[in-house]
Amino acid sequence: MPRVMYQHAIITGASSGFGMAFARRLAGACAHLVLVARRGAVLEDLRRELLAAHPGLEVSVHVCDLADGGQRAALVESLQELSVGSLLLVNNAGLGDYGEYAESAPERNHQMLQVNVVAVAELARALVPRMVAQGGGMINIASLAADLFIPDFAVYAASKAFVASFSEALRLELRSAGVPVVAVCPGPVHTGFGDVARRKGRTNGYSPFKKWFYTPVSTVVEGALRALQRHCPRYYPSLRIRAAAFIVRNVPLLVLRWIMGRRPRRVSAIQEVEQ
């Protein structure tokens, strides 16, 4: 296990999936965790679990809807009160939406952009000066989708392209200050993500991913922390995901368009189910 030592770690989306796993892993490597998500009761349970397992650890719970500008501002203000010391930001909270853009709910698209894009940029802007002054690092959870345009996943994939590009640029800006920034780009992983992304009354339809393509949550979390320690720009968990990313980035755009245009569509599978 890599040793990552920070005074504070702020983890968004700590109530499920990767965020919860980051919290459990970082509890042994940080003095203070700030857990952020909307489901306060889940965060309180996690807080109790972590305190029982790690005497001396400090855990703060911040219930916040990151899609809400006012709640984000309150979170940012409370983070300014953190005691002196190095700081790790894990920009992890995120959501997807499976299905055709023409049929998407505008408020869902807004929520996705606010959480996946705006919150990431705002939290980074609020905390980067402090990282430069007192030490720190940033893990931004992007996706393998960051390298692709994906029909039926259009807004999500574009939002993750933002995260990857933003992280790469920020990493170069912060390099001389010794603050690592890594974009984590997982392929499919079993978390709460799929259920949240499924539209009401729909099935997830056809999944192009086979079982062997899935990565365990723990692999992603451990690998992300190792990549941060090594100041890597990106982390793709598993050889298969790395190979997929390599192919996607090196195939000519024309070929990629052809492939993506013929990719099995979730929507057509859904329509079949409904007929």
Ligand SMILES: NC(=O)c1ccc[n+]([C@@H]2O[C@H](COP(=O)([O-])OP(=O)(O)OC[C@H]3O[C@@H](n4cnc5c(N)ncnc54)[C@H](OP(=O)(O)O)[C@@H]3O)[C@@H](O)[C@H]2O)c1
């Ligand atoms: N699982 C995958 O296959 C996969 C692959 C690539 C990338 N990712 C990325 O990994 C990250 C974590 O997702 P996950 O797979 O762990 O899914 P998950 O189990 O659904 O967890 C998502 C987390 O984000 C939080 N969140 C969602 N909307 C929020 C909001 N409006 N305000 C505050 N928090 C919010 C949720 O907390 P509350 O509901 O309590 O608010 C939850 O803790 C996401 O950025 C996702 O895009 C996932």
